[in-house]
Amino acid sequence: MSERVVPESRRRRRRPTKQGTVLSEQVIVETALRLVGQHGADALTVRRLGAALGADPSALYRYFHSTDDLLLAVxxxxxxxxxxxxxxxxxxxxxxxxxxxxxxxxxxxxxxxxxxxxxxxxxxxxxxxxxxxxxxxxxxxxxxxxxxxxxxxxxxxxxxxxxxxxxxxxxxxxxxxxxxxxxxxxxxxxxxxxxxxxxxxxxxxxxxxxxxxxxxxxxxxxxxxxxxxxxxxxxxxx
The missing domain is CATH 1.10.357.10 (Tetracycline Repressor, domain 2)
Incomplete structure (x- = not known):
């Protein structure tokens, strides 16, 4: 991830992902916890999170500056x-x-x-x-x-x-x-x-x-x- 997080007012994704999930910070954190539990530290990547959520990886930039920012949220x-x-x-x-x-x-x-x-x-x-x-x-x-x-x-x-x-x-x-x-x-x-x-x-x-x-x-x-x-x-x- 890079420093491209958007303001809070623009974060909400109005349409569900391909898997029917409406993205939120909480949903992403819970998914990250699950993936890390299953696959270890290597699972904490934009690509893996995007795939697990059924979302384009770039959508995660709406919520977190970087993978380290996500780790702090976890x-x-x-x-x-x-x-x-x-x-x-x-x-x-x-x-x-x-x-x-x-x-x-x-x-x-x-x-x-x-x-x-x-x-x-x-x-x-x-x-x-x-x-x-x-x-x-x-x-x-x-x-x-x-x-x-x-x-x-x-x-x-x-x-x-x-x-x-x-x-x-x-x-x-x-x-x-x-x-x-x-x-x-x-x-x-x-x-x-x-x-x-x-x-x-x-x-x-x-x-x-x-x-x-x-x-x-x-x-x-x-x-x-x-x-x-x-x-x-x-x-x-x-």
Whole structure:
């Protein structure tokens, strides 16, 4: 794509495509998500999107400046899906936990797209609402603004880093996923206890735990650390 996007007022396509689809930004983003899920990053091209939509590829310029602009819209869609149905309760730990797990789950539902989008900053509406919500939760909890920003940064980066890592695992062929997990049993589970006493002592636990995402536990550790930094937390613990 190139820098030929038209003004909002001129975007709407009045006639359906050959497949009966009325083009919109949302329809294009959902189609892009589906194609990337089926075919990986190579599917994110004007030609493939146009073919999937039954539209001339040039019609997509009415909605997006470039494929990168479309990728940012895909990233923002995943963030928006994470927020669907979420309402803050006023309990800051529970609200942050719920948001973090929702973001992680949203990316896991689309692992191929997550690998392309988890590291991007969109500046779009869904991301903006998420930033506002997280900052509001932390400020309402009583954290001073410098702490709010630092905790926000750590919280978001942790959620997205695990989303990208776990998505990369999910995007592997099934045989490769199984082979990676079997390493914990076939390699680490058989190491000599005299040479590797700590691995030998925990091998069974490792083989079980490494089949799961580390994110939920890591999130609890971050929330514990954040809570310890609340004003008055040290005095309350005495």
């Amino acid at each position: 990233a923002d869609e995943l963030i928006g899906r994470a927020q669907q149905g979420w309402r803050p309760t006023g309990e800051w730990r529970g609200d942050l936990r719920e948001l973090g797990l929702r973001v992680h789950a949203s990316y896991q539902a689309h692992p191929q797209a997550a690998m392309l989008a988890a590291h991007r900053t969109t500046g779009r509406n869904n991301e903006t609402r998420a930033v506002e919500a997280i900052l509001g939760i932390l400020r309402s909890a009583g954290f001073p603004d410098p702490e709010v920003v630092r905790i926000y940064h750590a919280f978001v980066d942790q959620a997205l880093a695990f989303a990208a890592l776990d998505s990369a695992t999910l995007a592997l062929p099934a045989a490769a996923q199984a082979a990676d997990l079997q390493v914990w049993q076939r390699r680490y589970g058989r190491l000599d206890a005299n040479t590797y006493p700590h691995i030998a002592a925990t091998a069974g636990l490792l083989a079980e735990d490494m089949t799961l995402s580390g994110y939920p536990f890591a999130l609890e550790l971050l929330l514990d650390a954040a809570e310890a930094r609340l004003p008055g937390a040290a005095a309350a613990g005495d």
